[in-house]
Amino acid sequence: MSVESLKCKECGTSYELDASYVCENCFGPLEVAYDYSGLDAAEVKRRIQAGSQGIWRYSDFLPFKGRASDPLEPGLTPLLKADRLAERLGVDAEIWIKNDAANPTHSFKDRVVAVAVAKAQELGFDTVACASTGNLANAVAAHAAAAGLKSYVFVPANLEEQKLLATGVYGTNLVGVRGNYDDVNRLCTQLAETRPWAFVNVNLRPYYAEGSKTLAYETVEQLGWKLPDRVVSPIASGSLFTKLGRGFQEWLDLGLVEGKQPVFNGAQAEGCSPVATAFAEGWEVCKPQRPETIAKSLAIGDPADGPYAVEHARKTGGGVDSVTDQEIREGIKLLAETTGIFTETAGGVTVGVLRKLAERGELAAGERVVVYITGEGLKTLDATRDTFQMHEIDPSLESFESEFRQEVAA
């Protein structure tokens, strides 16, 4: 597939493939447009299967003329069947966990950043930057270091310590902004006008967002070239959610896979649920909120792709739900106890919504559900604190036995 232009998602105006992201006619978002004609599905499939062990195996669907590469190639993360989780939820659906914490900086953001940094280099930038809720900060700092580029990473100053430490270590210019993510994002939108930098999720956002499609492609490939019946994915800006849909659609259109779009269920935290609210109210726009949740990586009160996420959930017969902070903690624990996967708060949100769907009886027997776990539990340790107790004993057999007498006897 060859990349053609940038195209406005609202009015369709075309633009050159440079560092721009806003339509000058209607202020809508720009998206990468490709020319599908002339692609042979069988040939593409062979190219994919003979490709690298990561996202660049899908180069036909990424916004580069040639085949890009990078030293920290993300992707091909495990897709695991979670029978014990299904059992705990009391459903006969097939539950699969796509563990995207298994990326170089432990979140799905490595996918989008790998694409954005490769594009920044192609366009001749020497500095990359971003507005981040944490995971993106880690990824931008790391991929910039690997590529030998300078970087500026802007985050809310009150971010989890683990995410600050896992960013600063790469030698980036880490900027903690006294405000919430939406303040950081506004500042970066303004800075992108004056600084000659590649802001991965501002002026390079059309390319960056394309990286999320690789999660859809991998899912199909790992299911033996089959589509899931349903996906459950977290929603922050709504970009991942909508690009998963675009990824599945491209392969359907090309005949690489047969069937139809999965049902899309979005997951938000109750303390930051502009998309879930818009879905519930039947709105076409999202009313911004001031986030108040432990799921900081999803704490975007003014989601750029919110309207498209609502639209996609509706179109596929799915929905967007939200869960409380307590349900997020329970979701983290449920996943850990049944699969051995320790996810961050965003994953707790996603599993929390999966549980809600199960409780409402929405998961049919035999239905194949893929749950996207986008980040690593070690980055949000506070969420796990006080959710279990340690047994403290003296270093003696007596002490152990007195503590565990009942269990040993049994």
Next chain:
Amino acid sequence: MSVTVKIPTQLRAATGGQAELEVEGGTVGEVLDAVFDAHNGLRDRITQDGDLRRFVNVYVSGEDIRFQQGLETSINDGDEVTILPAVAGG
């Protein structure tokens, strides 16, 4: 009330390249009308049927007007009105 309105790069083709405009107005709506009177090309770019398009954000001295009274948000002397695209981030 005299205010400064900051125009983003993507709209400057419609203002003859100007990045800042000085206009009068008591509310955000009045300020934007004054801006459109001066540069008519801006009206259709950021509004539709009298409302802001869905990917346009307007801030009064750093505060999103949707947290205030929208286009009815009142303006104080010396306030700065900033128009920005709502399609970044995440």
